[in-house]
Amino acid sequence: MVQISNSTVPSSLSSDTSNNSGDAQSVLQTDSKSDWQLVLVNLNNKKSEMNPKLVNIGNIQMDARIQKNVEDFFTAAKAVDPKVHLISGYRSVEYQSHLFSSYVQQTMTENPSWTEAQATSEVMTYSQPSESSEHETGLAMDMSTVDSLNQEDPNVASQIAAIAPRYGFILRFPTWGQKSTGIEYEDWHFRYVGEANAKYITDNHLTLEEFLDKLSK
CATH class of the missing domain: 1.10.10 (Arc Repressor Mutant, subunit A)
Incomplete structure (x- = not known):
C-alpha cells in the first residue's frame, strides 16, 4: 500500500532550478529518440507493453541490460543503511x-x-x-528502508540520492520537479538513464523531462 506523507524531505533534494545552466547537447552527444536509456514514459508519452528482457534481482525484475548497475547501486545503498530493500521494479x-x-x-x-x-x-x-508508468520500461525501481512512500529517514534518502548517479540512476521525482514531471516528491523511485546522463541531470538539477528538452534544442 502506498502511503503519502508530508514528512520533511532533505534540503539537498529541495533546491530550485536556478542552476539549470549549461548546454546539455554540448556535454552529451546522444540521440534521445533512439537511446534506450532515455526512453520517456509519462502521461504525455504513453507506451504500449515494451517487453524488455528481464532479470530477477532479489524480489523484483529489471531490464537485464542494467543488472550490474542495479546490483551495485543496491549494495551501495545498503552500505548507507542495512535496512534498504528493493520494493518494486518492472511492471x-x-x-x-x-x-x-x-x-x-x-x-x-x-x-x-x-x-x-x-x-x-x-x-x-x-x-x-x-x-x-516508467516502471513498465524495466529501468525504474523503488528502493527504501521502509515500505511507505516518503517515510524514509531524510538523511538516508539524501545520501542514497547523492550516490545514485555513480550507477547510472537519478532520483526521478525530486521535490522541485513536479512542474515538469507532474509527480510529487518520491524518496524511493530511481530511474536508470546511464552514468553520464545521470551525472549531468543531477549536477544541473534537472528532471528527465527538462534534460530531454535541452537535448532536443
Whole structure:
C-alpha cells in the first residue's frame, strides 16, 4: 500500500532550478529518440507493453541490460543503511492498470464524498495509469528502508540520492520537479538513464523531462 506523507524531505533534494545552466547537447552527444536509456514514459508519452528482457534481482525484475548497475547501486545503498530493500521494479501494462485502479478505489474509500475523477486526480500525483508508468520500461525501481512512500529517514534518502548517479540512476521525482514531471516528491523511485546522463541531470538539477528538452534544442 502506498502511503503519502508530508514528512520533511532533505534540503539537498529541495533546491530550485536556478542552476539549470549549461548546454546539455554540448556535454552529451546522444540521440534521445533512439537511446534506450532515455526512453520517456509519462502521461504525455504513453507506451504500449515494451517487453524488455528481464532479470530477477532479489524480489523484483529489471531490464537485464542494467543488472550490474542495479546490483551495485543496491549494495551501495545498503552500505548507507542495512535496512534498504528493493520494493518494486518492472511492471507489465496489465499489472499497472490493476495497481492504479486499486489506488483510485482506496482513495475513494478514504474520501467517501470524492468523485472518481477527484480520486484519480489525487492518485496521479504519485502513480500513473497503465502505459504511462516508467516502471513498465524495466529501468525504474523503488528502493527504501521502509515500505511507505516518503517515510524514509531524510538523511538516508539524501545520501542514497547523492550516490545514485555513480550507477547510472537519478532520483526521478525530486521535490522541485513536479512542474515538469507532474509527480510529487518520491524518496524511493530511481530511474536508470546511464552514468553520464545521470551525472549531468543531477549536477544541473534537472528532471528527465527538462534534460530531454535541452537535448532536443
